[in-house]
Amino acid sequence: xxxxxxxxxxxxxxxxxxxxxxxxxxxxxxxxxxxxxxxxxxxxxxxxxxxxxxxxxxxxxxxxxxxxxxxxxxxxxxxxxxxxxxxxxxxxxxxxxxxxxxxxxxxxxxxxxxxxxxxxxx
Numbered sequence: 001x002x003x004x005x006x007x008x009x010x011x012x013x014x015x016x017x018x019x020x021x022x023x024x025x026x027x028x029x030x031x032x033x034x035x036x037x038x039x040x041x042x043x044x045x046x047x048x049x050x051x052x053x054x055x056x057x058x059x060x061x062x063x064x065x066x067x068x069x070x071x072x073x074x075x076x077x078x079x080x081x082x083x084x085x086x087x088x089x090x091x092x093x094x095x096x097x098x099x100x101x102x103x104x105x106x107x108x109x110x111x112x113x114x115x116x117x118x119x120x121x122x
Contacts (some may be wrong), residue, residue: 001071005078005087007094010036013078015044019067021051048072060106 004012009031016024025044030036049071055064075087087093103114103122113121 002096002098003078003093004095005093013042013044015073017049017051017069017071019051019053019057021049023047023049044073044077046074046076058111060109060111 001015014026027039027042028036053067104111116122
């Protein structure tokens with residue numbers, strides 16, 4: 001999930017979660033392509049999360065049905081420079097939610113990422 005309140009690709013938050021409920025949250029003052037550092041010391045204080053799995057994780061011998069997440073993110077997380085940055089009534093924020101899918105093979109009853117010619121996951 002990418003949250004960029006004013007949509008200018010600067011001072012935005014990134015949040016990732018997986019089916020194990022492991023999270024990674026960071027803030028970026030500008031995009032990495034423009035030399036922006038990932039501020040991984042930033043933390044979403046007060047985050048509430050739940051992960052639901054209908055199946056078994058990392059077991060290629062069965063067929064999983066789905067997994068899903070539920071999040072509650074406190075608005076105070078998005079304060080940049082004090083109370084003035086809190087959303088106003090009828091304000092619009094920019095947000096993007098994505099899902100990363102990686103191709104895998106099953107080898108020796110375990111999942112293994114498929115790699116392209118460049119050695120990176122496909």
